[in-house]
Amino acid sequence: MLFNILITSFILFFFTLLSKLVVFSLGVIPFSFESLYALFWGLQLDLTTVAIFTTLCLILNIPTALLFAKNSIIEKLPIILISWWIIISTTADAIYFIEAGRHITFEVFTGEGSGFALFITCLIKFPLQSIAAFTLCVISAFITVKIYLPQRYSLSRLKSNLAYSLVWIIFAVTMIRGGWHDHPQSPMSVYKIGDPKQAEVAWNAPYAITYYLVKGVKKAAHRITPVIDDTSISQLRKQLPQSYETKLSEIKPLNIIFLLLESWGAADMKSYANHTDVTPFFNQLRKESFSPHSMYANGFRTVEGMFASFCSYSNPIGAGVAGTQLQNMNYMCLPRILNNKGWSTHxxxxSGKGIVGSFSQTLGFKYSYGEHDYNRDSxxxxxxxxxxxxxQFSLDKIKELKSPYFIAINTGTTHDTYLPNESDYNFxxxxxxxxxxxxxxxxxxxxEKFIVKLNATVTEPTIVVLMSDHTAGxxxxxxxxxxxxxxxYGINVDVPKTKPYINASQRDVAPTILDIMGGSARWFTGQSMFDxxxxxxxxxxxxxxxxxxxNNKLVKINAETGSIEQCAFVGENTIDLENTPCESEEFQALIKEVRAYTSYSQQxxxxxxTASYS
Structure with a gap:
């Protein structure tokens, strides 16, 4: 049985790698040192594919080995069919990449009922890829038929078969999980390579397509806003505030230290809305820093706050980008802009890196660190x-970094209700x-302890940002x-210590940081709070x-129908709402603006x- 496992896995690995190389040779992605590195890096996902499908072959071969003649074609049929699936899915993904500029994720469901039409289109528009796929399928069938496979299962070798099966299952589960030290990997784990162009090369199509077929269409992000034509888009664009021109050529080489204060809510803080002084240090620091009258989170999860803040773009209505087909888009977010300009991004x-870690690298952070990168007994x-x-881990990392750098730190204490000692529960x-x-x-x-150490450690011009990613509880x-x-606030750089009376958004954060660096990006949907x-x-x-x-006015609409759901005035404490009729001119103008932005940005x-937003 050991020989059968090895030969099956070798055949599947061979055609997994060969089909990717054929795609390369047809010019989907040009050869370069970076591409070869990405191809090598992607072997871990290739081995995941092999582990999944070899296990499936072993399961399917139980009845065929018992019912049919030794080394028969029927016994080898699962290997042939799965090889074909690997070749065809790789080719289909390559064709989709040529057409759409991205790999297949939940799009596997959009062609339902159009299989024959898609097949004919592939033959006509992409004959080289189609011929290559057909040729590889013939070769895989020929090789598999010719290879000798001894009988896999027999009562006389039951113990050895079980032992080999157990070892293989442990290996397969380890590969599918991507190890045991972190969140089980998904196809989006490819972005851990730290560069979206290299991720495109390292991508494994058979694994991704199988993954999303199993996961199901219900897990995709679904658009609920109406589809609008080009003429309507032009009209909507005119209804929105004008964006900045793009200025990135001469941005100042400032360091950025960005703290994502996990689950902090303004309602619990005296400097915003609370009568109890729960966060005295933050409140005092706010008096000495730049801080708008109010800021509102664009989502309810860390990845949603990250997308809005770093990319200056709204999340999908009622959903997020991470873990859906939308994560596979090439977003030009602040970390990517700075990474391309020579900043070191971290x-x-x-916690474990998981989806948050891989998503951070989707947005442009070159390096991601999680729980298992720490070497601390705590x-x-x-x-x-x-x-x-x-x-402390972040401070040690900052001491190692050469300017300019961008480091984002996602805190963890407020992700839980646990404190080490009963005496720590001061309230x-x-x-x-x-x-x-x-x-x-x-x-x-x-x-407080961190900021004191940070201010004493950092000597280069640095922007320090403190912001909650979202609230909880x-x-x-x-x-x-x-x-x-x-x-x-700034360290050795002037940041105005003003408190503009505005209702700011997480979408305004990236434009504000770029503004103080002397730059701007027209595709950002937010606005600099310094404006x-x-x-x-x-x-x-x-x-x-x-x-x-x-302007302290709230409008809520149904994004699907455009119908008005609520109009209200926002209280001085940034939280209280006083409902009011929507007939006034100011509310009608705001309703028109929210309808235009929602339809336009979601499309x-x-x-x-998203790079076309202007």
Whole structure:
């Protein structure tokens, strides 16, 4: 049986690699040193494909080995069919890449009922790829038929068969998971290579297509806004504020240290809306920094806050980009802009890298660090390392980095309700609010220690940004779930210590950072908060509802139908809402703007054309 496992895995690996090389030779992706490196890096996903399909072959061969003659063609049929699947899916993905500029993910469901038409189109428009695929299928069948496979299963060799099967299952599960130290890998794990162009080469189509077929179409991001034609797009563009011109050639070589304060909510902080002083250090630092009157999160998960903040773009209505077909688009986000300009880009978190780590590299961070990159003997919460250890790891990393660099730090204490000692719960443990206050207070103390050390360590011109990625555990009243803290200050660089009276959005963060660096990007949908003529809006969505906040006025519409759901005035504390009729001219103008932006931005997002926003 050992020989059968080895020969089956070798055949499948051979055609997995050969079909990718054939795609290369047909000019889908040009040969270069970087491409060869990516091809070699992608072997881990190729081995995942082999592990999955070899296991499937072994299962399918149980009845064929018992029912049919030794070494018969029927016994080899599973190997032949799976080889064909590998070759055909690789070719189909290559053709789709040529046509659409991206690999197949959930698009496997969009061609349902059009199989014959797609097949004929491939033959006519892509004859070289089609001929190559047919040739490889013939070769794989010929080789498999000619190879001798001894009988796989017999009662006399039951113990050895079981032993070999167990060893193989352990190997297969390890490959499918991508090891045992982190979140099980998905096809999007390819972005851990740190470069989207290299990820395109390392991509494994058979694994990706199989993965998304099994995962199901329900897991895809589904567009709910109406499809609009080119004429309507032009009209919608005129209704939106004018974007900046792109200026990236002479941006200042400033370092950026960006803290994603996991789950911090403005409603719990005295400098925003709370009467209790839960975060005294942050409140004091805010007085000495740049900070708008209010800021609202664009989503409810870390990856959603990352997308809005780093890419200056709204998430899909009621969903996120990470883990869906949309992650496979080539976004020109702030980390990628700076990475292309020579910045060293790093993303740090205290939990396993998982989807957040791979997503950070989708957005342009070259390096991603997680729990298993730490070498510290510490007390962990249920998610991983807590803030003190995350900050120390980050500080050690900062000391090693050469300017300019961009490091984002995702904190961890407030990802949980756990604190090491009962005495750490300074606000009590009798209610969810008391526990939340206690954990947040503990995180604020850790933040203070880190900022003091950071200010004493960093000597180069550096921008420091503190912002919550989203909130968690907040009451569902008013805007408590969306109002988040934000501040920015400079080390050896002048950052205005002003408090503009605006309703800012996470979409405004990347434009603001670029602005202070002397640059701008026309495809960013937000606006610099330093702009004296700031006219942008905060936005977020939940379910089918899209909400906009501008000049302390809130409008909520149904993104699918455009119908109005709510109009309200936002209270001074950034949270309270006072409902009001929508008939006034100001509210009608805002309704028109939110309808235009939602339709326009979502169409570009789902078409993979976010760089066209202007």
């Amino acid at each position: 993303f740090v978190q205290g 007390i962990l919460n249920h998610w991983g390392y807590m803030d003190d250890d995350i900050y 009590g443990t009798q209610s969810r609010e008391q526990i939340r206050y206690s954990v947040l207070n503990n995180a604020d103390k850790s933040l 907040m009451p569902h009243t008013g805007l408590q779930r969306n109002s988040i803290p934000f501040l920015m 004296n003529n700031y006219s942008s809006s905060a936005d977020f969505s939940q379910g089918k509802s899209a909400t906009w906040i501008k 570009l997002l789902y078409n993979g054309e």
